[in-house]
Amino acid sequence: MRFVWAATMAAFLAFPVAAQTPVERGRYLVESIAGCGNCHTPQGPNGPILGRALSGGPPMVEGKLFTAQPSNLTPDRETGLGRYTDAELKVMIREGRRPDGSLIGPPMPFNFYRGMADADVDAIIAYLRTVPSVRSAMPKSVYNIPLPPAWTPPITEPITAPPRTDKVAYGGYLAGPLGHCLECHTPMGPDGRFQFDTMLGAGGMKFDGPWGISVSKNITSDEETGLGRWSDAEIERAIRMGVDRHGRQLMPPMGYAYYARMSGEDMSALIAFLRTLPPRKAP
Ligand code: HEC
Ligand code: HEC
Known part of the structure; x- marks a missing residue:
């Protein structure tokens, strides 16, 4: 495989x-x-x-x-x-x-x-x-x-699409309209609606499947629970290979094998955008 x-x-x-x-x-x-x-x-x-x-x-x-x-x-x-x-x-x-x-x-x-x-x-x-x-x-x-x-x-x-020369904007286009990273990584409120305005990227969504239960992680720039202290290489490895900062294998349903095929240019724009997500903590 x-x-x-x-x-x-x-x-x-x-x-x-x-x-x-x-x-x-x-x-x-x-x-x-x-x-x-x-x-x-x-x-x-x-x-x-x-x-x-x-x-x-x-x-x-x-x-x-x-x-x-x-x-x-x-x-x-x-x-x-x-x-x-x-x-x-x-x-x-x-x-x-x-x-x-x-x-x-x-x-x-x-x-x-x-x-x-x-x-x-x-x-x-x-x-x-x-x-x-x-x-x-x-x-x-x-x-x-x-x-x-x-x-x-x-x-x-x-x-x-935003121009590729605007790296952060293009990265946002990858994380949103093309890749819907922000859908899986934003929690829903008690009303069952995504909290895009207040909790964008804070994680906390549960996924039940043959793998058991996985919970999406905080991908904002928060230093404690998010990606604030991760290096670009660590973030890239998590996205492409499904291996977190501590070497732990990450579970589905995130499509690591698909993201493994992203171009280097797109990956770099995506990470530049993630760095701009204001720190949030899921409740
Ligand atoms: C998170 C899971 C998910 C992803 C990712 C996804 N889809 Fe879907 N898609 C579904 C589900 C579930 C349905 C069926 C919904 C229903 O029956 O009403 C569906 C339905 C569709 C339909 C309607 C087909 C029909 O005959 O009614 C099209 C077209 C479609 N998807 C295209 C795409 C394309 C193109 C992509 C990638 C750009 C994509 N989907 C990504 C889950 C997904
Ligand atoms: C279908 C839902 C889904 C999509 C789409 C998705 N993710 Fe994930 N992601 C998850 C889940 C669930 C985890 C946690 C898996 C685990 O803990 O085993 C995760 C983990 C991560 C991690 C590891 C963080 C950590 O603290 O370990 C990063 C980074 C990440 N995702 C970034 C992204 C990016 C960037 C995209 C878009 C290219 C994306 N994700 C798309 C569900 C998703």
């Missing part, structure tokens, strides 16, 4: 960013920072089943609230995305709305995907059109909570 990742990683790192076509850009995003397969690829006893990549992931159970079934994102016409147009997919990915008006449910991270630049969401769609088609009908998700009437107002203005 490790060899496979290492080989793909080398291939990505060797790739000059400027020369990327939309399909290549989409592949880079899906297989690294966006990590769509972390939810949408089936899992076997030895990890993701790569021969069936993106054909629908294991159910995600949130107590009695919902059992969500990450969909088949391969181009199969009946069971995958082949039946949707590019324009329809763009609304589905960023706004969480299907062409029939129904809403796509959590935990698809719409709080953040709504901020994805047009060029990047277009690139992701272009890439998804090229992955091997897998016929796999997923069971329907069951939500016992009411979904809101809409996740976001319709997007009517063009969205562009």
Whole structure:
């Protein structure tokens, strides 16, 4: 397994960013920072089943609230995305709305995907059109909570990514709209809403899965419970390899194997942004 990742990683790192076509850009995003397969690829006893990549992931159970079934994102016409147009997919990915008006449910991270630049969401769609088609009908998700009437107002203005020359802003784009780091790493309040205004990056979200229970960590600049005293290399190792500052192996569901394939430039921007998160402590 490790060899496979290492080989793909080398291939990505060797790739000059400027020369990327939309399909290549989409592949880079899906297989690294966006990590769509972390939810949408089936899992076997030895990890993701790569021969069936993106054909629908294991159910995600949130107590009695919902059992969500990450969909088949391969181009199969009946069971995958082949039946949707590019324009329809763009609304589905960023706004969480299907062409029939129904809403796509959590935990698809719409709080953040709504901020994805047009060029990047277009690139992701272009890439998804090229992955091997897998016929796999997923069971329907069951939500016992009411979904809101809409996740976001319709997007009517063009969205562009911050320039890469503005390292912190671009890092924020990676941590938010592309990577939704800040969704998993921000606690919810008693009202069940994310505390983005007051507790951004403070950690404390619980994830129940085959690995047991993991709790997201404080990734703000707080010196005691956050990353304030970590070196850049230590932060990078945690993100890419899932090994913390004390050498302890970190648990899922964070998609370490996807982040391992991020370019050095993107990793450096992401860390520069994390350094700017005001210190917070989860209650
Ligand atoms: C945290 C887990 C998670 C991540 C990450 C995620 N998804 Fe999803 N996605 C889901 C779940 C769960 C559903 C099904 C929700 C439902 O049934 O209403 C879904 C549904 C979808 C749908 C709707 C398909 C349909 O036929 O209704 C699309 C399109 C989609 N995801 C694309 C993506 C793309 C592209 C990415 C990466 C940029 C991505 N997802 C990342 C969990 C995730
Ligand atoms: C699907 C949820 C999820 C996503 C997305 C996610 N994380 Fe995590 N992260 C976790 C969890 C849970 C842990 C703690 C795992 C453990 O303790 O075993 C963690 C641990 C970490 C750690 C180690 C901190 C420590 O004190 O040990 C860092 C650093 C980190 N995440 C940064 C990020 C960044 C940056 C991103 C985006 C590129 C990200 N995470 C995306 C859930 C997530």
